[in-house]
Amino acid sequence: MDSHHVTDGTLSTDASSTPMEFESGGPIVAPPNSSSLPSSTKKAESKGNRTTSKVWDHYSKTLDEHGKVTLATCNYCGKEYHCPSKNGTSTITSHLNKCPKYPHSQVNSVCKKQKTIELQVKGSEDESKIGLWKFDQTLSREALTELIIGAELPFVFVEHPCFVKFCNVIQPKLKLVKRRTITRDCLEMYNVEKAKLKKILTKNSQRVCLTTDTWTSLQNTSYMCLTAHYVDDDWKLQKKIINFCEIEGHTADDIGKAVEMCFLHWKIEKVFTITVDNVKSNDLAIEYLRRQINNWGGSVLNAKYLHxxxxxxxxxxIVSDGLKEVKESISRIREAVKQVRSSPSRKKKFKQCVELEKILCKASVSLDVSTRWNSTYLMLDSI
Known part of the structure; x- marks a missing residue:
């Protein structure tokens, strides 16, 4: 250097000039009229154009020929901003708050590659432990699908404003889906779980026990449900509904063929038992299935104990037959309950009578169902 030299952290033009100290944003250089002033791309600032904001600690500055800052370059992502001094630092401050590579930005307060500490509680405090947690969009979406299925919620639930607000509060990074998307996710999860169950039932060596029942709805439509019971590799009893379908009627032929089609669909051949109620049509349906299972070669003792x-x-x-001994008394109670429950005004009048008699019980009377003996007991117990 000719007339400029650096001594003990100061920059001067000659020995007699006043030293000019460094600042946090960079060294202060000589006035622009100096013969040794660098080009406009020199990252420095003049004494008359100080940048005192702390945001400049994260940017490199480019000066023009007059020593004023014209360009700011982010030290993390390299993005450049034109920032004349008259505009202030609002633009570069806003960028720093959302810079993807700045670890302390508002949208990147937790680094995408960095995990956070989580306290995992399992059963009791003695089993608690410290572990690492990282937000995963895929796992969150699968958990949402399980919530919709497990809680039997409508698909439109994911679009409810209160649910959306709740998710935005607990995890802003979670990307919520629409009802059509969650419908596809539920169907996809069903197919995945179905494939897993089919693999267990076909490739493993355990036998399957089944229970089935048929009934007619209020719309006069007949349905059948088939449930499979088996012991898994961990010796735990599992119960899975493998079929819920509409059938033509309650005849032995309808029931037997519906169960057979389910066996073929799931490729089930090793059947141990089939549990049904005591209806004549079920006896005939079991005889039909016994012949089919014997033909497949998957029976035990020629399916002698299949039924x-x-x-x-x-x-x-048994209980219904015993209640016939007091049929007249139960019938009178049943008619009285029907009378009380026949209209809201009668039900209100009955409650007023209960209050006048100072009966402390708050429960209402219940009506029994002829096919469930325990409902008759509950009706008698409520009187």
């Missing part, structure tokens, strides 16, 4: 009668249905028949 298992429902103990609950047997108990219901």
């Amino acid at each position: 298992v009668r429902c103990c609950g249905h047997i108990l219901n028949l």
Whole structure:
């Protein structure tokens, strides 16, 4: 350097000139009329154009020929902003708050590659432990799908304003989906779980026990439900509904062929028992299925013990037969309950009578169902 030299952290033009100290934003250079002033791209600032905002600690400055800042370059992502001094630092401050590579920005306060500490509680405090947690969009979406299925919520629930607000509060990074998307997610999860269950039922060596029942709805439509019971590799009893379908009627032929089609669809051949209630049509349906299973070669002792009668249905028949001894008394109580429940005004009048008699019980009277003996007990117990 000719007339400029650096001594002990100061910059001067000659020995007699006053030293000019460094600042946090960079060294202060000589006035622009100096013969040694660098070009307009020199990252420095003049004494008359100080940048005192702390945001300049994260930017590199480019000066013009008059020593004024014209360009600011982000030290993290390299993005450039034109920032004349008259505009202030609002633009570069806004960028710093959302810079994807600045670790302390508002939208990147937790680095995408960095995990946070989480306290994992399992059962009791003794089993609690410290672990690492990282937000995962895929896992969050799967959990939302399980919520919709497990809680039997409508698909439009994901678009409810209160639910959207709740998710934005607990995790702003979560990208919510629309009802059509969650519908596809539920169907996709069903197909995945179905494939897993089919693999277990076909490739493993355990046998499957089944229970089935048929009924007619208020719309005069017949339905059948088929449930599979098996023991998994961890020796835990599992119960899975493998079919819920509409059938033509309650005849033995309808029931037998519907169950057979379900066996073929799931590729189930190793059947141990089939549990049904004590209806004549079920006896004939089991005989049909016994012949089919023997032809497949998956039976035990030629399916001699394939048919298992429902103990609950047997108990219901026993109790119903015993209640016939007091049929007249139960019939009178049933008619009285029907009278009370026939209209809101009668029900209100009945409650007023209860209050006048100073009966402390707050429960209302219940009406029994002829096919469930325990409902008759509850009706008698409420009187």
